[in-house]
Amino acid sequence: MTATDSRSDLEIIDAINRGDDDAFAVLYHRHREWVHRLAWRFTQNQEDTLDVLQETFAYLARKFPGLTLTASMTTFLYPVVKNTAIVVRKRKRREPTLSPDTLPDRPFPEAAHPTHDLQILLRNLSDEHQEVVNLRFVDDLSLEEIATLLKIPLGTVKSRLHHALAELRQNPRIQKYYENI
Amino acid sequence: MANDFDQLPADLINQLRQSAQTPSSIPVELDAVILHDASSSISRRRRLRKMILAAASLSAAACLTIFGTLWFSAQSYDPDDINHDGRISIADAFTLARKQAAGDATITQQRIDQLTLASVRLDNSGGAAR
Numbered sequence: 001m002t003a004t005d006s007r008s009d010l011e012i013i014d015a016i017n018r019g020d021d022d023a024f025a026v027l028y029h030r031h032r033e034w035v036h037r038l039a040w041r042f043t044q045n046q047e048d049t050l051d052v053l054q055e056t057f058a059y060l061a062r063k064f065p066g067l068t069l070t071a072s073m074t075t076f077l078y079p080v081v082k083n084t085a086i087v088v089r090k091r092k093r094r095e096p097t098l099s100p101d102t103l104p105d106r107p108f109p110e111a112a113h114p115t116h117d118l119q120i121l122l123r124n125l126s127d128e129h130q131e132v133v134n135l136r137f138v139d140d141l142s143l144e145e146i147a148t149l150l151k152i153p154l155g156t157v158k159s160r161l162h163h164a165l166a167e168l169r170q171n172p173r174i175q176k177y178y179e180n181i
Numbered sequence: 182m183a184n185d186f187d188q189l190p191a192d193l194i195n196q197l198r199q200s201a202q203t204p205s206s207i208p209v210e211l212d213a214v215i216l217h218d219a220s221s222s223i224s225r226r227r228r229l230r231k232m233i234l235a236a237a238s239l240s241a242a243a244c245l246t247i248f249g250t251l252w253f254s255a256q257s258y259d260p261d262d263i264n265h266d267g268r269i270s271i272a273d274a275f276t277l278a279r280k281q282a283a284g285d286a287t288i289t290q291q292r293i294d295q296l297t298l299a300s301v302r303l304d305n306s307g308g309a310a311r
Contacts, residue, residue, distance in 0.1 A: 053207065064227075065226065138197055177193040
């Protein structure tokens with residue numbers, strides 16, 4: 001039902017609006033991995049990631065019936081995931097599960113210890129530069145899609161990407177990838 | 182997009198994608214919870230929408246009925262209230278007489294006389310008895 005469904009997102013949304021509640025599962029299975037990965041990127045914490053995933057799709061469900069998609073589903077979901085991640089992180093800060101004596105300096109222990117070298121390198125970039133690099137190369141979005149999604153001019157996307165890659169390229173660990181071309 | 186700012190070596194892109202992977206997958210139980218909650222939410226909102234539509238339709242129908250009744254009652258006059266002023270008086274008899282004088286053959290003298298008598302007959306309230 002889900003993996004083989006050839007309908008576009010727009011057709012599925014139309015089906016849900018017309019009363020086919022099962023079509024929501026198609027939409028969910030199609031986008032859940034991306035939402036999960038994005039939520040992880042923003043929270044760097046497995047529990048928070050799952051909270052964001054759940055709340056993002058709860059938000060999407062509340063838009064039915066009557067949702068009208070004016071851009072791609074990715075463009076619609078990105079700000080939802082981002083804002084939900086911020087809310088979840090703030091909520092967790094207010095509700096510490098550890099005693100004050102044992103609280104870590106940073107709220108997300110995993111975030112302080114990225115498991116991959118490239119993640120460490122990316123974290124040296126500004127948030128804005130990390131964002132465009134991830135959207136362009138990890139999520140494989142076009143520059144136009146990134147501009148729409150971030151609500152910034154196309155020229156700004158190009159500028160941010162240019163500066164981000166220039167900064168990355170100065171790192172010897174990145175340079176080795178260019179030497180292999 | 183073959184611009185220098187938009188290109189990375191393929192190996193680096195692959196490594197970036199690997200580095201962005203989440204360390205664990207989505208539990209099947211969570212899938213079920215999310216889909217169940219979504220289904221309930223959509224059904225609830227759909228029911229609510231139907232109720233709102235039904236209530237709006239009923240309100241519109243009630244308004245139409247009330248306004249229709251008021252309009253029809255305003256339009257229905259006593260057959261003897263010729264000038265539609267809400268009461269039977271000698272003015273109605275005069276109006277009828279003028280119409281007859283103007284050539285209206287459907288109005289008989291007997292009808293005018295009846296209306297004249299009815300308009301001058303007094304009831305206890307001092308008005309024309311009807």
